[in-house]
Each structure stands twice: as C-alpha cells, then as structure tokens.
Amino acid sequence: MHYTRNGRRHHMTDEQPHSSAGPLTDLHKARIDFARRDLEAARSTDLSATPPASLMLLITRLCTRLEDMIALHGEAVSATPEADDHP
Numbered sequence: 001m002h003y004t005r006n007g008r009r010h011h012m013t014d015e016q017p018h019s020s021a022g023p024l025t026d027l028h029k030a031r032i033d034f035a036r037r038d039l040e041a042a043r044s045t046d047l048s049a050t051p052p053a054s055l056m057l058l059i060t061r062l063c064t065r066l067e068d069m070i071a072l073h074g075e076a077v078s079a080t081p082e083a084d085d086h087p
Contacts, residue, residue, distance in 0.1 A: 024076065031072055035065040 024032070038061055047055065 028072055028076065031068055035069050038062060038065050 042058055042062055045058065050058070
C-alpha cells in the first residue's frame with residue numbers, strides 16, 4: 001500500500017521504526033497487538049459489501065485504537081529519561 005506526500009510515493013507498512021524509548025510493558029504490547037489485529041481485520045474486510053451500520057462500528061473501533069496508540073506513544077515518551085530533560 002502506498003500514499004503520496006509532496007508528490008512522492010511512500011510505502012506504508014505496519015513495521016514501526018525502532019526508537020530510543022524504553023522497553024514496552026506487557027500491557028503496552030497487548031494494546032499494540034489489539035490495534036494491529038483490528039487493522040488487519042479492517043484491511044481484509046470487503047467494505048463494498050459491508051452494511052452501513054457495520055462500517056460505522058469498524059470506523060469507531062479504528063478511531064478508538066488510534067486514540068489508544070497515540071496515548072500509548074505519549075506514555076512511552078514520558079517514561080523515557082530524555083523526556084525529563086526537555087521543558
């Protein structure tokens with residue numbers, strides 16, 4: 001899957017770049033796994049044959065997972081020692 005930014009094509013993957021953040025807890029890993037599974041399920045769904053009510057549930061689930069991943073990122077960043085060095 002590709003997306004375009006500034007006229008250039010970029011490959012989208014589920015691979016996350018390795019960061020300097022500390023190790024993830026089991027809870028963090030479970031939250032990431034749930035989000036990954038929901039994303040895989042959404043990608044494998046035939047959206048053209050999905051009833052509108054089911055599409056709304058799918059969108060709501062993905063929005064919830066996105067919000068959780070953003071919160072998890074904030075937790076991971078705030079838990080790193082470098083986060084304490086910045087104002």
